[in-house]
Amino acid sequence: xxxxxxxxxxxxxxxxxxxxxxxxxxxxxxxxxxxxxxxxxxxxxxxxxxxxxxxxxxxxxxxxxxxxxxxxxxxxxxxxxxxxxxxxxxxxxxxxxxxxxxxxxxxxxxxxxxxxxxxxxxxxxxxxxxxxxxxxxxxxxxxxxxxxxxxxxxxxxx
Numbered sequence: 001x002x003x004x005x006x007x008x009x010x011x012x013x014x015x016x017x018x019x020x021x022x023x024x025x026x027x028x029x030x031x032x033x034x035x036x037x038x039x040x041x042x043x044x045x046x047x048x049x050x051x052x053x054x055x056x057x058x059x060x061x062x063x064x065x066x067x068x069x070x071x072x073x074x075x076x077x078x079x080x081x082x083x084x085x086x087x088x089x090x091x092x093x094x095x096x097x098x099x100x101x102x103x104x105x106x107x108x109x110x111x112x113x114x115x116x117x118x119x120x121x122x123x124x125x126x127x128x129x130x131x132x133x134x135x136x137x138x139x140x141x142x143x144x145x146x147x148x149x150x151x152x153x154x155x156x157x158x
Contacts, residue, residue: 075102077109079142079150088156091131098124098142098150105147112141113154132156 050062078099086092106124120126142150
């Protein structure tokens with residue numbers, strides 16, 4: 001493996017190319033592709049100064065600005081639960097349906113009411129038998145890693 005050499009003259013555009021190419025590893029300069037400059041930057045955000053020295057001793061300065069990558073959007077889920085109103089003390093079968101534009105976020109979603117939970121089938125449907133002990137609003141929560149959380153409410157009456 002032959003040693004890498006920096007180009008004799010670096011202008012600002014060549015430095016910018018080196019910085020951008022350096023994120024991936026190594027960027028080659030010139031049409032002849034004989035000279036290469038190893039540039040490696042740690043992952044960080046904010047402004048940093050880069051100083052490059054060529055073989056003839058000239059020093060070039062470049063101000064680099066790095067932004068944090070945007071977090072990936074998680075596909076939304078919509079949860080519907082029937083019946084929406086139940087009587088306290090009666091055992092009911094809560095039928096839940098999860099809808100999502102992403103098929104990944106329909107099957108295998110965990111539905112939870114209190115301490116009980118079930119998983120949906122491939123079509124996003126599940127049935128959860130449950131007995132509510134007290135009146136008020138109860139929340140059914142649908143979760144799956146990589147998908148946005150969905151909630152629906154059930155009103156428990158006397």
